[in-house]
Amino acid sequence: MQSLIQVSSLTKKYGSFTAVNELSFSVQKGDVYGFLGQNGAGKSTTIRMLMTLIEPTAGDIRIFDLPLSTHRKEILRQTGAVIEKPEVYPYLSAYDNLRLFARLSGVKLSRAQYMQQLEQVGLASRAHDKVKTFSQGMKQRLGIGIALVHNPQLIVLDEPTNGLDPQGIADIRNLLLWLSREQKKTILISSHLLSEIEQVATRVLIIDKGKKLVEGSAEELFDPSKTIVELQTNDTAAARERLIASNWAAHLRESTGNNIKLQMNRNDIPALNRDLVQWQIDVLSLQQQHSLEDYFLQVTAGKKHVDTFSN
């Protein structure tokens, strides 16, 4: 498969602080590449280096098989990006902002085409309103419209659902799936929310403190058999005792305070619940863990999982 982005030993240092440390990864054509990491992990710094906003201290970036350092304009002409909050000119309308950035991207469309683009991100009815009257979600959608206006092959989105309500998040997710499946775009999307990436990504990279933690296919990373389930009952001691004595013992991972953690196939959650009810233990809470922080604990503490996670 053709590599659209090839990053090798990318490093960015600010004095003695290393924001990105020897990071290497590749994004294949057609990927929805999830770029995960906690706040401050180095995601935005990496994306800014990909978009030539920041000069790398060391390392090499090739996009469309061209070195970024010498082919900046050609590469950016085929790339659309939303970097953090998509700030646009508040004193201009959505239509004028879109037209302005389209021209900077080297395209001049007809009025109907601009309106079609705004329609795609659900802003056609507000096309001529000044952006200062827009909500954060509307600005976010306009930012995505601007990223797509020149029909780029590669779309880079840095935390695109920040500040959006659940409906807005769902709309962006559907748009990304449509761009990937119907339009065959390659998408690099960063987030600190595992749940957000899980639903759209085909491949995933997790970084922490500027270093690569895990890279591989989403299918393997989000393997349902390796789901961490957190259990809370009315009698933790009794529940722990029963679980140790049962077939669930092999799945037990951690027990702290009132919490018991198991690593198991998420399809088996109903069976676990049934067993607990049968043992006359009241289940207060039984939930899958989705936060990246918990996932990091799983990845960093459970070395076995990382080892078995193939690229």
Place this chain on the structure above:
Amino acid sequence: MWTLFQIELFKIFRRPRTYIAFAAITALIGMVQLGLKVDGQEYASFVMADFNSSFALEGNLLNGYFVCFIVLQLLLVHVPLLIALIAADMISGEANTGTLRLLMSKPVSRVEFILAKYLASVVYTIMLLVWVALQALFLSMLIFGTDDMFIMKSSYAVLIKSGDVFWRYAGAFCFAALAMTTVAALGFLLSLFAENSIGPIVATMSVIIVSTLLSTMNIPLFNLVKPYLFTTHMITWKEFFDLRVNELNEAIPGSLAYPEKIKTSALILLIHIVVFVGAAAVIFKRKDIVS
């Protein structure tokens, strides 16, 4: 480059802040014109008091040309501050609102971006001066009429025939445009070093105020740096209103007393512009955009 320039102009003239300077100038000039219209003769008598004892002055002394000269003397100290409002905001304003990262993720050259932005601020500066000219010169000509222009220098007076004045204003406004674009270049350079507009605007104003003080204070230590300060040369527009005299000490119409001084000042201002904009381009080319 042309597209970038058009976009920058579009942004400048669609932004409400741009019109603050135009409104301020309208108000300032209007106030001076109103004051001179109401109490102008008294003011002229006071200014001419020393001359009235030695010379018999006839005609409309308080004419449009004279009023324009007074307005320019008063205003050209303040216009740089208005220009700083826009020029010092050119990059820092984009960094502050976050639009700089979106702009720089587009396929545009950073050097072209800087040049387009500076050229747009030059157009804004020139338009501001055209506005000053329309109000201070043309409106004053309508309100106060025209006649020979009588102005006083520190140790002598200059009488310029009515037909010899207009081209001098054209020259003075062109020179003022050069001086003001130097201010714009300074504000532009300083706008690279901050991510909010206030800092560069205040810094530009401070540099102008300190340099103006150094240019006007007659202290030997400061005299060494005076010739190199752009503020020393910004007031050279006044040289367009001084005539050369012949051996009979008669003014020669159409002449300039010190044309070399105008050329030297223009050259020094141009050098400042090249240095300020050149430095801005070099710094911005290597700058990490972290806003």
